[in-house]
Amino acid sequence: MPQEVRGVVAKAKGQPVTVETIIIPDPGPGEAVVAIQACGVCHTDLHYREGGINDEFPFLLGHEAAGVVESVGEGVNDVAPGDFVILNWRAVCGSCRSCLRGRPHLCFDTHNATQKMTLADGTELSPALGIGAFCDKTLVAAGQCTKVDATAKPEVAGLLGCGVMAGLGAAMNTGEVGRGDSVAVFGCGGVGDAAIEGARLAGAATIIAVDLDDKKLEWAKNFGATHTINASEQDPVEKIRELTGGNGVDVAIEAVGSPKAYEQAFYSRDLAGTVVLVGVPNPEMTIELPFIELFGRGGSLKSSWYGDCLPSRDFPMLIDLYKQGRLNLEGFVSETISIDAVEEAFHKMEKGEVLRSVVVI
């Protein structure tokens, strides 16, 4: 029997989101219905509302979530009703050219649910990142459910589903930060602070946080930044060189999506160093760099999508580290809110007042 639940919907470009009645079908083959317990508010949800992702309104927002599997469809063996799961937007196909070459974390054909959730009048919804979890329950592909230690708090665990994973993975997976490395992170919001946390966890000796806002630099210190630079007061490239014996850092992570910050990251790295771009640029942005510098400095310039994570590998491991007190996930939860307060949370996020507001269902 299809179920009626509450969910947060963006009906039209730029309009405030509203809580609507959503119809959830029973799970079909390969699908699962998950009772959501918590879902973080991410910039991408706001981008959907602003029409910045695509025009397929109405959107069912929310995608950084944890909950309990309620029911599964035919042929689902990896998860079962009652399992505590984090939802992911990288349910790998196992058969694309990337999966077949042993690189499932780069899968080019990830799965979402086949059936549609709808509004009460039958209008089909586009779930954010194929999830749609500001909702009592949601319908996903079973592969989007990653089972983790059920004693983890949902409001903390869910954050691994998107932004925090993107930052941790930018440092640990894409940047391959190792013991003793020096790292600079540009932009100290949720993703940047997660990159700092990831660098700390990976054993970096020097972690330099760069932002324009002193409040965010204070947050960065809580996650393990050893030095902070307010780029509105001093040249971050010069200061980073000074802090690294004149050399620059081994890994520079850009978590803003700004050509200026990228350029600073580029010039902040040591010879043979790595630049990781995890901030999301807009389509109009361009960047110009001296070609010889790309060649002459060696090293690599990389982009990090979803922290190059493989959910089945990374989520349970990171939850275990969190349970052992080695990974500070709690620090990302600025506040917990009700499902009615998402619009207000967008405003707080735009003003840079919170790392993460988390909807608790």
Ligand SMILES: [Zn+2]
């Ligand atoms: Zn694939």
Ligand SMILES: [Zn+2]
């Ligand atoms: Zn997100």
